[in-house]
Amino acid sequence: MKKICLAFFVMLAAVSVAAFRPAMAGDDGNIYAKLLGNTFELQIQALEHLVTTDTPYQENAARHAMGIVSTADLLTDTIDKAELTTATMDKARLKKLNDATWTAANDLSNAVKIWLEGQDKKVVIKAIKNLRVTCDNCHGG
Ligand code: HEC
Numbered sequence: 001m002k003k004i005c006l007a008f009f010v011m012l013a014a015v016s017v018a019a020f021r022p023a024m025a026g027d028d029g030n031i032y033a034k035l036l037g038n039t040f041e042l043q044i045q046a047l048e049h050l051v052t053t054d055t056p057y058q059e060n061a062a063r064h065a066m067g068i069v070s071t072a073d074l075l076t077d078t079i080d081k082a083e084l085t086t087a088t089m090d091k092a093r094l095k096k097l098n099d100a101t102w103t104a105a106n107d108l109s110n111a112v113k114i115w116l117e118g119q120d121k122k123v124v125i126k127a128i129k130n131l132r133v134t135c136d137n138c139h140g141g
Contacts, residue, residue: 030082036075040135043067044128047108051115051124061124062116065109068131072102089138097137104131 047064050057079094089097104127111127 030078033075033078033082036071036078039071040068040075043071044131047112047124048128051121051128059116061112062109065105065112069102069105069109072098072105076102094138097134100137101131101134104134107131 043064047061047068049055050061050064076095076098079091079098108124108127108131111123115121115124
């Protein structure tokens with residue numbers, strides 16, 4: 001009986017860990033969604049680089065922010081068309097979480113404009129932090 005209980009709790013733990021990962025149908029997951037995720041990541045890193053380094057490319061920051069907004073649009077579209085396999089995250093929930101990313105990306109875009117108009121870069125650093133929180137909603141931190 002004890003063994004059965006233990007097995008049950010181990011299974012329960014495994015299910016709740018898996019619930020945090022937004023895996024899509026298919027053994028390799030959704031390759032296109034993965035590419036979009038990597039696009040997010042590289043665009044954010046490029047922006048972080050421009051904000052924290054003295055480079056002649058600072059004005060590109062606005063277009064990286066737009067790229068992040070656009071990637072959020074593409075991910076919403078992909079969620080619409082994909083079959084999901086996670087038990088706790090249905091399409092509606094994934095779309096809602098991605099909407100939060102889209103909103104944070106727009107806030108970031110505004111923050112970049114404010115920065116390029118001569119304000120402190122802190123506004124951009126804060127907006128990037130807020131954006132990353134919305135990523136963690138799907139990726140479990
Ligand atoms: C609505 C949920 C959702 C949000 C929000 C989200 N992602 Fe993802 N992400 C996914 C899904 C789904 C995949 C594909 C997973 C799979 O098929 O295995 C993915 C994949 C990725 C990958 C690729 C992982 C790999 O195995 O190659 C990265 C990197 C990533 N996301 C980063 C981000 C970043 C950065 C953000 C925020 C700007 C973000 N994601 C926001 C759902 C989300």
